Amino acid sequence: MKKTTLLFILLTVISVQSQTDTRIYNIVEEISAQRLEKDISALAGFGTRHTLSDTVSNIRGIGAARRWVKSQFDKISQDCSNCLEVFFQKNFVEKGSNNRIVHDVWVINVVAIQRGTKYPNRYIIMSGDIDSRVSDPNNFTSDAPGANDNASGLAGTIEAARVLSQYKFENSIVYVGLSGEEQGLFGGKGLAEYAKKNGWDIIGVLNNDMIGNIEGIDGVIDNRTFRVFSEPVPPAETEKERNMRRFYGGEIDGISRQLARYIYKTTQKYMPEMNPMMVYRLDRFGRGGHHRPFNDLGFAGVRIMEAHENYNRQHQDIRTENGIQYGDVIEGVHFNYVKKLTAVNAINLASIAWAPPAPIEVLIGGIVEPSVKLKWSQPSDNKDILGYKIYWRDTTSPTWDHSRFVGNVKEFTLEGIVIDNYLFGVSAIGKNGYESIVTFPSGIIR
Numbered sequence: 001m002k003k004t005t006l007l008f009i010l011l012t013v014i015s016v017q018s019q020t021d022t023r024i025y026n027i028v029e030e031i032s033a034q035r036l037e038k039d040i041s042a043l044a045g046f047g048t049r050h051t052l053s054d055t056v057s058n059i060r061g062i063g064a065a066r067r068w069v070k071s072q073f074d075k076i077s078q079d080c081s082n083c084l085e086v087f088f089q090k091n092f093v094e095k096g097s098n099n100r101i102v103h104d105v106w107v108i109n110v111v112a113i114q115r116g117t118k119y120p121n122r123y124i125i126m127s128g129d130i131d132s133r134v135s136d137p138n139n140f141t142s143d144a145p146g147a148n149d150n151a152s153g154l155a156g157t158i159e160a161a162r163v164l165s166q167y168k169f170e171n172s173i174v175y176v177g178l179s180g181e182e183q184g185l186f187g188g189k190g191l192a193e194y195a196k197k198n199g200w201d202i203i204g205v206l207n208n209d210m211i212g213n214i215e216g217i218d219g220v221i222d223n224r225t226f227r228v229f230s231e232p233v234p235p236a237e238t239e240k241e242r243n244m245r246r247f248y249g250g251e252i253d254g255i256s257r258q259l260a261r262y263i264y265k266t267t268q269k270y271m272p273e274m275n276p277m278m279v280y281r282l283d284r285f286g287r288g289g290h291h292r293p294f295n296d297l298g299f300a301g302v303r304i305m306e307a308h309e310n311y312n313r314q315h316q317d318i319r320t321e322n323g324i325q326y327g328d329v330i331e332g333v334h335f336n337y338v339k340k341l342t343a344v345n346a347i348n349l350a351s352i353a354w355a356p357p358a359p360i361e362v363l364i365g366g367i368v369e370p371s372v373k374l375k376w377s378q379p380s381d382n383k384d385i386l387g388y389k390i391y392w393r394d395t396t397s398p399t400w401d402h403s404r405f406v407g408n409v410k411e412f413t414l415e416g417i418v419i420d421n422y423l424f425g426v427s428a429i430g431k432n433g434y435e436s437i438v439t440f441p442s443g444i445i446r
């Protein structure tokens, strides 16, 4: 190898490894706790945002709330020369669809798309919920401020739009307020179907549901830790894929899990004071959230939320009983914590939206050999790509602990690594230093 070539490779490797973009730190700082407080207060101020509540009033009910959300996105768009496409995405749900739909209702989401400059049809999505509830899920008239569940997640989504709309991205970012969550995940289902019908190439969904409580029911107070829930494998996998998994692995390496690992890594890199906690579960034990309808259709999606929940402040009539205050009121929300978790979302949206598409059709081989061979394809034009990074980890490790930058090639052999003892994946790195989510192999090289 020529000396100059060697030097070039060395410099490239050094620049990849030391790559940090100060814009990411700016994004963290630009998220405002004051604006989040104002928005959460505004949302809690609509009395109830129950999916079946009043739609005519301009001060109370789900109708007023969703028009307010749209007005916020419209305002943000005005401030960035109309950089957002804002619209209502409507879904008709018939009375009796389940026992929580007691009359016919339009479940209406508010969508804002910041169109990518290079990959307009590739979407990274951040969501929060508009709707709220009290103790009786079908009570659509009592006060249900839903300050933490889920004005916090929705305010975070609006604030992320405010900050990120000041930047330009190669991939599209979608900010969305979903409705109908408490009545049976209807808004997420509607938008996931809309996305599928319109051929959206969804990179992933960051669903934020309750990102403002720091005082757990167990007495723990913690404003650093948060949870990222991800299901193990897509529920839509085929019998053949399931059978492949048995022999080649992948039961802890589904697409949502890779998204969770990406969030974990980005957070550790840019916000090391935070403690991301990956939970190897679709959601909390027996409970649900709006990332699930996206998972159901085969899209990657995770739930981001506080680490310590307080059930006295969730789905409760506002009251005092035996000296305990119940109700999801504004006093239970810690705006600085909402700010931190909003920043976690924003830096991940930005990193993914600046990154090239992940490799596709990653193949792996190395049965009874002293080395591992990987081969992959790139779905986009090669001009953006600096190169690829091969990752591997112990089969018991949750994170991609070992990696090697291999340059702009489409196959590589890792000498001296035995395939049986590790799990492997490949990511793409752009010339701007941003990295895609890791792709786990989906086929075998014989």
Ligand SMILES: [Zn+2]
Residues within 6 Å of the ligand: 149, 182, 315
């Ligand atoms: Zn809820």
